[in-house]
Amino acid sequence: MRPERIVPNPDLTVGEDNKQRWNQPAHRRHGFHNAHHLFRRTLMVRARNVMLLDTAPLSDFGGIPSLRNLMTHPAFSAICCIQDGRIVMEVAAEDFSLTAPHSIQSITKLHIHLIIGQLIDQGLLALDAKVAEYLPDIGTGYSDASVQALLDMAVTNDFSEDYSDPNSDCYTEEIALGWRLPKGKVAETSLVAFTNAITGFKPDKDRLQAEYKSANTDVLTRIAAAVSPKPLAQHIEDIADAAGYEGGFHISLSPDGFPAFSGGGCLSARDLARFGQLFARQGCDIHGTPFANVSFLSGSLTRAAPSLAAPKEWLRYSNHMMTDGRFLGHAGYGGQFLMVDMQSGTSCAFLSVLQNDAGYDDAYMAQVAEVMRQVCDR
Template sequence: MLSRIPNPDLSVDHTNKQRWNRPAHRRHGFHNAHRLFRRALMVRSRTVLPLEPAPIDLPAEVTELRALLDHPAFSAFCCLRGGTLVHEAAASDFSPVAPHSIQSVTKLHMHLIVGRLLAQGLLSLDARVADYLPGIGSGYAEAPVRAVLDMAVHNDFSEDYSNSQSDCYAEEMALGWRLPPGGAPEPSLAEFAARVTGYKPGPQPDRADYKSANTDVLTLIAAAASPVPLAKLIEEIADAAGYEGAFHISLSPENLPAFSGGGCLCARDLARFGLLFAGMSGDARYPNKGFLNDCLDRPAPSLEPPRDWLRYSGHMMTDGRLLGHAGYGGQFLMVDSASGTSCAFLSVLENEDGYDQDYMSRVADCLRKLCKFLEELPKCS
């Protein structure tokens, strides 16, 4: 009888992390996540949005960018102005056209999907989660859908990257990122979300209470409300963005997409994806402009300092004009919704936690300065 061992990439060790997310292996893991997940969906666009090179030496104009491109964590960067490729760069071990884990930047897909369901009259932001998911646990049953979208839900789910026993690591078993210890069954996304307890009702908080489980709940709601499978909606988003490469996303045991952080895109295609939020894609289906404008304009919880210039609204980070999302490990997509600038920054922090608040603030501030620098250029069409 031939013996077998647990998959080394997906098995956890004494640190409660799977191999591809341990510091010594994380860079390889983020550069190859699309091949390391337990299961994944891959989608290509039917048509490709071409890019016209018109280089600008952005690192010479914005010195903060030069410092980030020289940082050991850096993987790839791409800045588009509509269909114009303004600047791109990559580390010596990577490429702007190679897929990379984008982590929580994937959450922006949920903004697009919710906007579509709202436009079709299939979803109400004022409804309770239990109205769509009768079997959901006490952590979300009474929460309004809008609060889940705005990271304004207080419950017992913890997302503390410095604590290896935090709930966000257990969540990874339901995202197809790791195996349960001891050969235990893999929990479905629905099972995991139903285990969250401790909902605390109250007014909208001043600060966002960031929980990736919120995206898991929204994924389950979208799967219940949408007349077409979520995989089909992913195809439509890919077609609208016009990727030249492939979009990969990990899948839960019940084959639901891991919108909370399972996406992989190259820097160029992540920037193309960003153009959807500036109405630059040439595709009228995404996003729903009414929902997008509402999320840009209305009050919402702010992020923690020093990124409190951004608020969390409709499953995206925004200051009312700039919008985007950060991702664990060093990712950020920032879009100027008015000018059509889209900046995708990919990197891999190799510290123990895989997260550094100061580093992420530097990235966000740098991309904001880039958008400001490019603001005066003639608007692309």
């Protein structure tokens, strides 16, 4: 029999810049708008009940010129702000929509805040415990680190996350997240193998600044899977139900079946704002029933935690969320930000796709964070 003509999957094959096609600058906008179709494998869930949204008189927030600058930036995809069950602002770019899934990247990490909080509430997890107590096979990069240090991005080891360096470890991590294929005929790396191979832990008890490492989230994912009485897929479904998504929540999966909480989520702008409302309701679901660990959530806002680097030093990284005590949220690689104002109950989801070589710009992300804070404050 004649063998079929084959070619390595063009979307997932790595090019000379050590990026798979969907994350190369020329293709990144299409990639982020279609990531839920492009990942190697995904889990998709729908909510049992949908949180209906009324439309208030929409504001263009004309008093914030910097917002207009963001919305006319070539990177802009969509913005949606919700308060008290009402859409108070929403705009989408001409090539996108408010209901289409979009890669939310590291905003996905907020799921770990919710899941870990619940496991602590159930007495299944201790913040001061060492990682090796839950993962005996973990490598030296994490074995002596505490769960609390992982939650606060306060771990120093050999894992590197420098988006401007094409050989940074975070790009190798993408194989274990189901975002790309390894070169040649090499087998895909599992999340377990990837995290176990990290070395070089250095203790630091007096850390003042966060050291951002998505691998911390991967290890927390494994810990949650090890101690939780229900599968992580059920946690994802429960969060979807608590948020009341209108569309689907998609998340990439590792070769060994772990959800990529470090950055594999995809949500529409409206559903990302709905997710933010779960926090704005002080952790209650759409029925008004307590869902999150409320003491863990509220304590995360007020406790001392490492600050982010300038120009986002006004935010602390506390228990897998970014906060200044009033606002909480998270940034995402490529240009995403979810901001929740715990005082006004407003959640604002901002989606965009930077098309520079690195796919990241710290000054741009600082501007996004500051503008979202101003929007929520209005």
